[in-house]
Amino acid sequence: MSGRIVGQSVERLEDRALLRGEARFVDDISFPGMWHVAFVRSAHAHAMILGVDVSAALDVPGVHAVLTMADLEPHLSDRLLRVALPSPAYRQELHRPVLADREVVHVGEAIAAVIADSRYIAEDAAALVMVDYDPLPVVSDCRDAMAENAPRAHRDAPHNLAAEFDMGYGDCDEAFAKAAHVFRENYWQHRGVAQSMECRGVVAALEPMSDVLTMWSSTQTPHAGKRVLCGLLGRDEDKLRVVTPDVGGGFGPKLVFYPEEAVVALAAQIYGHPIKWIEDRREHFVSTTQERDQHWDMEIAVDAQGQILGLRGTLLHDHGAYTARGVNVAYGSAAAITLPYVIPAYQLDIKLVVTNKVSVTPIRGAGQPQAVFVMERLLDRVARELKIDRAELRRRNLVAGAQIPYKTPLKTRGGMQVVLDSGDYPACMAAALERAGWEDFPRRQAAALAKGRHIGLGVANYVEGTGRGPFEPVSVRVAENGRIHVASGAAAMGQSTKTMLAQVVAEQLGCDMSNITVVAGDTGAIELGMGGFNSRQAVMAGSSAHAAALKVRQKALHVASHMLQVGEQALEIEGTAVRLKGGGAQVELAEVAKAVAGLPGYYIPGNVEPGLQATEHVIINDMTYANGTCVVEVEVDAETGLVRVSRVVFAHDCGRVLHPKIVEGQIIGGIAHGLGNALFEWMGFDENAQPVSTTLAEYLLMSSTEMPPPIEILHLESPSPLNELGIKGVGESGVIPMTAAVASAVEDALAPFGVSIAKVPINPPDLISLIHGASQEMRA
Amino acid sequence: MKPPPFSYHDPETLEQAVELLATLDNAKALAGGQSLMPMLNMRFVLPDHVVDLNRVSELSGIRRNGQTIEIGAMTRQRDLEFSSEIATACPLMSEALTHVGHRQTRNRGTIGGSLCHLDPAAELVCVAAALDAVVEVVGPNGRREIPFAEFPAGYMSPAIDFTELVSRVTFPVWPRETGHAFVEFSRRHGDFAIVSAAAMLLLDGAGRVSRAVLALGGVGAVPLRMHDVEAALIGQAPTAELIRRVSETCRTVEAVGDVYVPASYRQHLACVMSRRALETALSRADRSAAAA
Amino acid sequence: MDSVADTRTIELRVNGKAYSRPAPVRMTLSDFLRHELKLTGTHVGCEHGVCGACTILFDGRSARSCLMLAVQANGHEITTVEGLANGKDMHPLQAALSDHHGLQCGFCTPGMLTTLVELLNDNPSPSAEDVRVAISGNLCRCTGYEGIVAATLDAAQKMRAGAGGRS
Structure with missing residues (x-):
């Protein structure tokens, strides 16, 4: 069910300014005489700080201050950033300090902030800050961290266990005891970096007349940031404002509150002077949170026909040095692995292990790509062993369309039951397979092989939890000039949030996108907000926008009916006016807005509450589950190990599609990210936890020449019953099945060599070793 | 990531540039900036003086001089890429240039800058090694010529004094009948090669190899000339089997390993890239018009 | 800004408009365009010449402005993203x-x-x-x-x- 605006690929609100170089990213904000910050960062993965000598740095002309924790502490209510989501699973507290002053636990941890007239001078001086380190033993590999004699990642910690929990249901012992076949495998998905093209950044300024401290930050969560800052700085809520300007990509890590935000905001407060810090790319590699390092040791039990009876094992999750968000990534992995399939018994023991590396928080996909990689790899193993076609094996195990809504025994991290709310997974997979020519592929493959070419086809299914609740507020207000102002706690970081909100509102209020202004991510514009993460904003903010727009619409019609002396049912809103259906008498929205603004001593027409506006916080606690199937075709050069992705077919169901081009853009972008994770992106650390990939020449992102030909996307639309618009999130879908599908395809291409893929990224040297008969190197 | 403080000089003549380098302490010559500028931004180099060569117009230009082609050190990679003179006289370089970085870097990057940076994986470095280029250097004591075989003193270290400048690179022109090939393996288009191979093959009237060149980039600390392979080809009928066999000898070449690529993989690729380069060069060699 | 000794006045044309501005000699062209001329449409993504976000046209040829010094633009012609549209008409x-x-x-x-x-x-x-x-x-x-x-x-x-x- 498409509307005139909703469901249409209308021009994005964001495009014009971005295309003309008129957008305002955080580094585009400047004040006359603004000061600039460069951070002094730890050169060691683990060391005690014996002293910090800032005297030489302070002597550099143009330097205003060099701040360490000792300088900040008197102004702070707490030394630590206590931002961890609640969970009973924690085994120790690992909050980040605002600046490290006793111990550093990863390379890149901020120790001091140099404030100078320019970034150039600040960097000159930062090089002169002398930190006296006493290096300590390092935990680099999370598999070594739990050993009895392992060094501690934090010197005074009792162990390296950040958190542990288990997840499961059914009787695994019985399932495995009666199984016809049990297979066991170890899998590893490697750590990656978000690499938004814009790094992080903060500008802070104190407005002396009002005493309001404003922080512009490239954050996905301005309201959460404000809450943390108010607490740290002891400022009243009305004396602090956090604004997300245009953001050059988020992909997860920008949802976290960072030490640099606290330091820059506090420095602006202390000196009463506007201050800017822009993260450079090298800092991004060592200070922005990362994700994906997980080691799984899994067993699957199946009957003689390949029907899954049980799934069990352990998950070792590299947590990094601190708890910057929670146990959520590992939880997301554990909760995602079973979803597309009927799995009667499941048991997973999860350990989150502390290492001397950058903290781990969600990156696009948030634990789900790893889970899908593991599940789909296991299914390929079963198919191979039982000599069942890989797609057929999946058909036998997918949750059937008739079983939906399917109540799984799983719970979300907030304790809500996981219910697969809509969709037809087998139909989705069938559509992808048919488009990809799955049935005919063995013939093509044999023909290619006869010419010495190794082509392969891989398949992976995913189900993604989207629309994390409980709410995201939206206010809709018609100003007295008729312009419609929309404000939301949702934060935009490139995913067209403003367009999405404007579409939903325009559909109810005249269908004129050009008459709508959206403010997303400004604590000064709306009181509450959660922000952008977990593929949630279209679902949550979209639902609130819809509800608020409907209220404003009803009010506008009601008031206009009094003004025009006709029944409400006879009226419609078209363009900027309320009019008789089909034309005729009309009153401008501006006039309606003025009428309800009130006049001293007169009735408001229609006896309504004043103001043509509404704010809604639609509460949706349950998540809505999107699904999809990806089929990837590759060609492998068996001499060099080069993998070329020659085709991607992606069938998916994200419920009702609000904007087809935006949805496809999200999916293709996610696919590119996932292909990078599968084949290129490798965040290396040596045995001392020193990062070894710290430039974009070393950490390889997908470039245009490595992308496959245009991706074939098939849309299935099963509206979610959980929200009025029937929508599900889509921002992370593309990335989730990619490592699994690529591994499946590479394995298929190299079947003549008996190659088995257990680790991503798949790199050429590894593949050559595998082709030559070795097993995959499972050490970094 | 901002450059450290330095003094800036932009001479207009080679003589001025040489004078500056000879008199200034800790000076660094700035050519196209595609290697030096990142190193400045990352503060991997901390010069007191930067001597910018971009206004020294006499350092640019491509000139055919009989059986050689002379290229000014500041000639941009883009100008080489689009030069019909280079395409005719030095097709190996033209082919190599399609692998050099991206349009934006080739628009600025220069041949002299690339050779002086001497990254062993750089394409132009491999071409210079393959073709026995001659590097002309100017310093306080005048000009001298260095055969490319003697140009690398070590990993990313040219055998020139810090007061000297590369002014010109001269490449011999091979007969038109020569088959050439430049192939490389890199992770993505435009990345530095993990291993590259440059091959030249000239056949005699009997279809035997009369001249052969094979150079490997990216394998070792400096670009490698595979003289044993060349010797094994000369005088032989270049059968697929022969090419396969001589290429396989590259497996024992001394290779560097790093955190991304083990040495053994580079050795493996050395064989594969050598074979592919020789095969392609052979397919392009003119058998009928064998050099008399 | 750095001391005057290390500063030069740069004269150049950007998007058809002539500018004359002092800048530290070590300042990159990208920073000069963004922070001295306030042409913030050119973005800085990596400052080591890989990401291409800072690409401008230098005398008509594409170049990474993070890999050039502002002083090198003296006497040259630059086009940035702000110069592509013709008034309200987009390119x-x-x-x-x-x-x-x-x-x-x-x-x-x-x-x-x-x-x-x-x-x-x-x-x-x-x-x-x-x-x-x-x-x-x-x-x-x-x-x-x-x-x-x-x-x-x-x-x-x-x-x-x-x-x-x-x-």
């Missing part, structure tokens, strides 16, 4: 990028545009592969490049047909 490439959803966060877009303007100047009829190669030095984390390639082919076609921009 056909700009319009096509919007039509084909060839941008999401828009951070890489200025570098994409300048790179593609050069491509279409040199080659008015590029193939999809030509476009992919042309932007292989411009990283985008959002789009997977597909919309950018499609937009470029569309813009090229419209430019060949003589269609103008869009306001």
Whole structure:
């Protein structure tokens, strides 16, 4: 069910300014005489700080201050950033300090902030800050961290266990005891970096007349940031404002509150002077949170026909040095692995292990790509062993369309039951397979092989939890000039949030996108907000926008009916006016807005509450589950190990599609990210936890020449019953099945060599070793 | 990531540039900036003086001089890429240039800058090694010529004094009948090669190899000339089997390993890239018009 | 800003407009354009010459402005993303990028545009592969490049047909 605006690929609100170089990213904000910050960062993965000598740095002309924790502490209510989501699973507290002053636990941890007239001078001086380190033993590999004699990642910690929990249901012992076949495998998905093209950044300024401290930050969560800052700085809520300007990509890590935000905001407060810090790319590699390092040791039990009876094992999750968000990534992995399939018994023991590396928080996909990689790899193993076609094996195990809504025994991290709310997974997979020519592929493959070419086809299914609740507020207000102002706690970081909100509102209020202004991510514009993460904003903010727009619409019609002396049912809103259906008498929205603004001593027409506006916080606690199937075709050069992705077919169901081009853009972008994770992106650390990939020449992102030909996307639309618009999130879908599908395809291409893929990224040297008969190197 | 403080000089003549380098302490010559500028931004180099060569117009230009082609050190990679003179006289370089970085870097990057940076994986470095280029250097004591075989003193270290400048690179022109090939393996288009191979093959009237060149980039600390392979080809009928066999000898070449690529993989690729380069060069060699 | 001793006055033309400004000699061209001339459309993504976000046209040729010193632009002509539209009329490439959803966060877009303007100047009829190669030095984390390639082919076609921009 498409509307005139909703469901249409209308021009994005964001495009014009971005295309003309008129957008305002955080580094585009400047004040006359603004000061600039460069951070002094730890050169060691683990060391005690014996002293910090800032005297030489302070002597550099143009330097205003060099701040360490000792300088900040008197102004702070707490030394630590206590931002961890609640969970009973924690085994120790690992909050980040605002600046490290006793111990550093990863390379890149901020120790001091140099404030100078320019970034150039600040960097000159930062090089002169002398930190006296006493290096300590390092935990680099999370598999070594739990050993009895392992060094501690934090010197005074009792162990390296950040958190542990288990997840499961059914009787695994019985399932495995009666199984016809049990297979066991170890899998590893490697750590990656978000690499938004814009790094992080903060500008802070104190407005002396009002005493309001404003922080512009490239954050996905301005309201959460404000809450943390108010607490740290002891400022009243009305004396602090956090604004997300245009953001050059988020992909997860920008949802976290960072030490640099606290330091820059506090420095602006202390000196009463506007201050800017822009993260450079090298800092991004060592200070922005990362994700994906997980080691799984899994067993699957199946009957003689390949029907899954049980799934069990352990998950070792590299947590990094601190708890910057929670146990959520590992939880997301554990909760995602079973979803597309009927799995009667499941048991997973999860350990989150502390290492001397950058903290781990969600990156696009948030634990789900790893889970899908593991599940789909296991299914390929079963198919191979039982000599069942890989797609057929999946058909036998997918949750059937008739079983939906399917109540799984799983719970979300907030304790809500996981219910697969809509969709037809087998139909989705069938559509992808048919488009990809799955049935005919063995013939093509044999023909290619006869010419010495190794082509392969891989398949992976995913189900993604989207629309994390409980709410995201939206206010809709018609100003007295008729312009419609929309404000939301949702934060935009490139995913067209403003367009999405404007579409939903325009559909109810005249269908004129050009008459709508959206403010997303400004604590000064709306009181509450959660922000952008977990593929949630279209679902949550979209639902609130819809509800608020409907209220404003009803009010506008009601008031206009009094003004025009006709029944409400006879009226419609078209363009900027309320009019008789089909034309005729009309009153401008501006006039309606003025009428309800009130006049001293007169009735408001229609006896309504004043103001043509509404704010809604639609509460949706349950998540809505999107699904999809990806089929990837590759060609492998068996001499060099080069993998070329020659085709991607992606069938998916994200419920009702609000904007087809935006949805496809999200999916293709996610696919590119996932292909990078599968084949290129490798965040290396040596045995001392020193990062070894710290430039974009070393950490390889997908470039245009490595992308496959245009991706074939098939849309299935099963509206979610959980929200009025029937929508599900889509921002992370593309990335989730990619490592699994690529591994499946590479394995298929190299079947003549008996190659088995257990680790991503798949790199050429590894593949050559595998082709030559070795097993995959499972050490970094 | 901002450059450290330095003094800036932009001479207009080679003589001025040489004078500056000879008199200034800790000076660094700035050519196209595609290697030096990142190193400045990352503060991997901390010069007191930067001597910018971009206004020294006499350092640019491509000139055919009989059986050689002379290229000014500041000639941009883009100008080489689009030069019909280079395409005719030095097709190996033209082919190599399609692998050099991206349009934006080739628009600025220069041949002299690339050779002086001497990254062993750089394409132009491999071409210079393959073709026995001659590097002309100017310093306080005048000009001298260095055969490319003697140009690398070590990993990313040219055998020139810090007061000297590369002014010109001269490449011999091979007969038109020569088959050439430049192939490389890199992770993505435009990345530095993990291993590259440059091959030249000239056949005699009997279809035997009369001249052969094979150079490997990216394998070792400096670009490698595979003289044993060349010797094994000369005088032989270049059968697929022969090419396969001589290429396989590259497996024992001394290779560097790093955190991304083990040495053994580079050795493996050395064989594969050598074979592919020789095969392609052979397919392009003119058998009928064998050099008399 | 650095001390006067290390500063030079730079005279250049940007988007057809003449400027004369002092700048520290070590200042990169990207910082000069952004922070001295306030032309913040040119973005800085990596400062080591890999991402391409800072690409500008230097005397008509694409160049990474993070790999140039501002002082090197003395006497030269520069075009940035702000100079592509003709008043309210967007360049056909700009319009096509919007039509084909060839941008999401828009951070890489200025570098994409300048790179593609050069491509279409040199080659008015590029193939999809030509476009992919042309932007292989411009990283985008959002789009997977597909919309950018499609937009470029569309813009090229419209430019060949003589269609103008869009306001």
